[in-house]
Amino acid sequence: MKNKVKRREFIKILGAGTAGAAAGVSFVNAFPASKTDSAKLLQTNSENEITPTYCEVCFWKCAGWVHKKDGKAWKITGNETDLNSQGRFCPRGTGGIGMYTDPDRLKTPLIRVEKNGKQVFRKASWDEALDLVAERMKTIGEKWGPECVALFTHGSGGTYFKNLLRGYGSNNIAAPSYAQCRGPRAEAYLLTFGEGVGSPERTDIKNAKCLVLIGSHIGENMHNGQVQEFTEMVANGGTVITVDPRYSTAASKSKYWLPIKPATDLALLLAWINVIIEEELYDKKYVEQYTYGFEALKRAVKQNTPEWAYPLTTIKPHVIRQTAREMAKAAPSVIIHPGRHVTWYGDDTQRVRAGAILNALLGSWGRRGGFYAPAKAHVKKYPHPKYPKPKKNWKDAFPDQFPLANLALSSGICDATIPTPDKECSFKGWIVYGTNLPQTLPQPEKTLEAIQNLELLVAIDTMPAEITGWADVVLPECTYLERYDDLRISQGRQPSIALRMPAFEPKNDTKPAYWIAQKLAAKLGLEKYFPAKTIEEYLDYRLKSIGSSLEEMKKLGVKNLAPEQDLYFLDGEEYEFATPTGKIELYSTTLADSGFDPIPKFTRHEEPPDGFYRLLYGRAPMHTFGRTTNNPILNDLMDENQVWINPKVAKEWDIRNGEYLVLENQDGKKSNKVKAKVTERIRHDCVFMVHGFGHSRKQMRRNYLRGADDQKLISKVKLDPIMGGTGMRVNFVTFRKEAV
Amino acid sequence: MARYAMAIDTKRCVGCSDCVAACQTENNVPIGFCRDWIVEEMHGQYPTLDLEIRSERCNHCADSPCVRSCPTGASHYADGGIVLVTPEECIGCKACIVSCPYDARYVHPEGYVDKCTFCIHRVKEGKDPACVSVCPTHAFIFGDLEDTNSEISKVLRTRKNKTLIPEAGTEPHIFYLI
Structure with missing residues (x-):
């Protein structure tokens, strides 16, 4: 957090509060405002220009305006008609401009090559990079079937890669937001x-x-x-x-x-x-x-x-x-x-x-x-041919498990990529869009082991995140401020849509996700799944289906449509619920039929051994996981995480506030060094840290080795037998002072 | 003449630092510096705790030691009591930095002293300062104390509030609703 500590000592100020005191001096004629205010402070004489966008720094997708001053990136503000934000962005949205200005962004396509016995990346043209991806995808498709390619995705541009993968013949599409987050x-x-x-x-x-x-x-x-x-x-x-x-x-x-x-x-x-x-x-x-x-x-x-x-x-x-x-x-x-x-x-x-x-x-x-x-706008899909029917799906990778999982499990696909004697190979290729798997999935060593068994790993990202370092091909996407994307059609009290359009030309040799997916589709002979020549044509078609147009949306940014239904139940009215009994199921018939407790029962969980503390993790308001920790503006607000420790525990371990420590978990996994925050704000049997820090890629100069990565300490998970979620608060850590 | 002031509701503020980010982009504050910042003040012992979160900045004092200590007149009162530093007149002597009880000023890499301007360029256009208009928790009220019907005048009459380091006697104009 950007606080006093940054350039001043907070305590000093509180303690020496009268430093500038001039008590008793009365002050007359307070402000003879005769001076001309500096043009520099008044920010006069500049040309401003705005373009609509919706934010990509988190999934809330607030709609706003990108402001340019004299042709240069200036700021992002909320769109006052936007229901998700009421015209007020959060710090991440406000700092979103840093996603664009970050000098550490990926700049060109990269291909892994062997040079003097060492694997290195070499710069490649888009054609070369996409040719290589298409060729390997074709080989995998022929040898094992297209179902052996999986897509991991997070973010707006994922839509096009989902379309591509389905057209290619696989529906193994997973997002860590399910099994590692809100699936249960x-x-x-x-x-x-x-x-x-x-x-x-x-x-x-x-x-x-x-x-x-x-x-x-x-x-x-x-x-x-x-x-x-x-x-x-x-x-x-x-x-x-x-x-x-x-x-x-x-x-x-x-x-x-x-x-x-x-x-x-x-x-x-x-x-x-x-x-x-x-x-x-x-x-x-x-x-x-x-x-x-x-x-x-x-x-x-x-x-x-x-x-x-x-x-x-x-x-x-x-x-x-x-x-x-x-x-x-x-x-x-x-x-x-x-x-x-x-x-x-x-x-x-x-x-x-x-x-x-x-x-x-x-x-x-x-x-x-x-x-x-909730209400949602009914926007027509751009028509495309039917997808081929895959012969296998992700559930085949783990038969008889997680019967009620409705979405693919990222962790499950990762596990199924590691060959075992009793099963044929399931996955040979990964396309990873916008999700940094080594920091997103628990048990990162397992993720890396899975990666070793791949014939193709493509990473599409804006930043040189950890996952890109493991890829065969890295495809640099431009940021959300430099591209169109599909419409934002989010649910809310009222149906609404929002447009994202480019405020800037893509920097360096980066490209929008739509362009990348469409080009790759063409190389795979799947261009029929991208029938719209350009994304503008695609968007205009969709917008016309609700009586708007791309031209109109470029001016409005957001369009709220009339509510179609009551927000609340009408008193006494009969309602049918989409459960087997048609009622709200206090007793779940589905769970009973699947052999699970139809009514929740308490089970005891393992407790930390002596000298260990349960590792809890969470969020900070100015960051979205690891994807923002290198953003210059947001990094400036919080540039490392801290481990929260109760003062009694700190005393026992002789830990001082602000001291750097290493955390070691029950399996001997150690964290990067992390600052102790000794605080009454936490119980004595657990510690807490913000997720998304402790990056290990030098290319990200601001967040490199700053703070600790909680995921490195999550070497154990407890699987939810109902839907395959990975319970991650089952790891215990202790403190190490050596080698800090 | 107007007398601008700000009331900040500590009950609403969650300390997200959006005010800091908005100030940074609005005013092109160089990375590594800030015109406003967040302070979390914790009292009590587990489990009886109290946390006050404050967004802090220049207090635009009516009796400003920084203005008095400025040898060139760069630090001055502008319209509405806004304390400003004219970059072109500042010689970077830092006398104002030493005199400010709130530690609200820093030396800009270009050599002059910089601090919160209440976004005077926006106020002149009838807009709120950037931090006020961005705040997702609506924690800020900016306005004119001379106008007894302004929202800020009303809220200061009805809500318990305080200023920081009142004993410094500088007549600060940032009020915290508590």
């Missing part, structure tokens, strides 16, 4: 309500009277619209209950902070359910009309009293009761927030489902201040 949430809500929470989340926070955050650190995760609604709610006197082993920013704004013992959240949720049922605080009419399995639930949680939960969670029974009553008092304008990154302990679908059940009991799904029904 998607499945838990689908199982309970028959639909997901989506993104941006359909949480009606601004109208909520009570918000329960379980490990969600809104304010440190800067999901723009959500943060705005959160602060609005706090300012209006709403009750926030934050459950977190760490005194997060959100906790500091909360009426209740429950510093729970890590890995016991499900016990707390079950105890809350118990109180809501036993004290008859649930919405009886709603439960009767819309839900299935109440009696079974009541029986199942009978034992899960606050007294039962206390020794597990360390949250006192009266606090559990009091907070449950607060929720009930606010119902139905209450949200047990579903979270976003929820792959923690391997029973994550069940934990998130417990929260979903609580929401159902309180009647908040479909109610004002709870969860609204």
Whole structure:
């Protein structure tokens, strides 16, 4: 964080507060503003120009304007008509200009070659690079089948590579945002309500009277619209209950902070359910009309009293009761927030489902201040020929496992790339778009082992991230400020679309994703899947289907369409839910049929051995994982992460605040050196650090070896048997002072 | 004549540093320096804690030691009480830096002293300063204290607030709503 420490000592100022005092001197005639203000300060005499964009620094995709001054990049501001941002960007969006100006960006296509017995990259032309990719893809397709090529993707440009891969004959398309992030949430809500929470989340926070955050650190995760609604709610006197082993920013704004013992959240949720049922605080009419399995639930949680939960969670029974009553008092304008990154302990679908059940009991799904029904614009797809039907899909790589996974598992594809004696090869080629797998997937050594078995690894990125160092071919994409992309069609209270168009010419020899995918398709003989000659033609076709046009959108940036449905349930109306029973399933028939607990049950998780602490990780508001840590503007706001340590623990280990340490996990994996932040804001049985630091590529000069990479310490995962999520908060670390 | 001031709501602020980034791009503040910054002040012991997050900057004091200490008159009061440094008149002697109780100034790599201008170029166009207009938590209120009906005048009448280091006696004009 850019704070006083940077160029001054904060403490000194507080201590010597009267340094500049001139007490008693009265000051008359305060400002005789006779001077002419400097033109430099007034920023006069410059030509400004704006182009519309939507942000690519995170998935919230706020729409805004890119400003140029005298033809040069100046700033990015929010588009006032944009519903995702209300015209106010977050620090990452504001600092997005640094994605464009970063001198460390990839500049030309690169091909791995052997030179004097050493592997090096040589600069290549686009034709050479794409020829090589096409040739290897053809070879893999002929030898093993096109299904042996997988795509890992994150970000807007991924759309075109998905199209390319499907046309090529593979649907092995994975995003770490599923099995390493929000997959359990998607499945838990689908199982309970028959639909997901989506993104941006359909949480009606601004109208909520009570918000329960379980490990969600809104304010440190800067999901723009959500943060705005959160602060609005706090300012209006709403009750926030934050459950977190760490005194997060959100906790500091909360009426209740429950510093729970890590890995016991499900016990707390079950105890809350118990109180809501036993004290008859649930919405009886709603439960009767819309839900299935109440009696079974009541029986199942009978034992899960606050007294039962206390020794597990360390949250006192009266606090559990009091907070449950607060929720009930606010119902139905209450949200047990579903979270976003929820792959923690391997029973994550069940934990998130417990929260979903609580929401159902309180009647908040479909109610004002709870969860609204999101709307989305119906924009026609540009027609293209049918894709060939793949003979195998990603599920074949791990038969009989994770029956309820609805999306491909990045971690699963990675595992299946490593050959084992009992299985034929599954994957021989990876196309990696915009996701830095060694820092994104747990067990990075496994990722690197998988990579050793590939015949083709293509990395498409804007930055020389770790993954590019392992690629056979590196394709440099231009940043989002230098390209068109598909329309932003995000869900919200109202359907809306946003346009991204280039504000600048692509720097160096970089190209937009659409161009790269289309060119590669042509080399593979798959041009029919890219029938629009240019992306402008593609966008104009889509926009005309909703009565707009590219010309219009270039002026507007954002277009909000008329709402088509009610945001909330109509009182007493019958609704059918897309579950097997047509009801909100407190008791999940799907889980029962698949052999899983139909009602969440608490299971104990392994605890840290003596002298070890559970490793927790999270977000900082000015960064999106590792992708922004080299951005000059954002790096200037926070250039390294710190490990948060409770003062009692620090005392035991003789650790001073600000001292550099190495963390070592239960498997002997060591981190890069990282600064200790000794703070009362964390429990004694865990440590915390922000994810996305500790990069190991010298080409990224600003973030190279700055701070520690939590992923290096996540050598163990606990798999969610329901959907294959990788629970990552199961690693324990201790402190090493040597060789810092 | 207007008297500009800023009220910053510590209850809303999440310390995201967007104000810092927006100032940086708006005013082309060189990387490595800043005109505004975030301070997190923590009190208490686990688990009874209190955290105040503040976005800080030049206080545009009415009785500014920096203006008094400036030998060339580069530091001066502009319209509305905004304290400015005229780059062309600054000799980089740093007397103002030493005198400022808020440590709000730095030496620009081009040799002159620089600091928050309340985005005077925007204010003159009737806009809010960049930090105010960007803040996703709506933590800032910028306005004219001379106008008793302005939002800032109203909020300072109704909400508990404080200034930083009031004992320095400089009549600071950044108010924190607490």
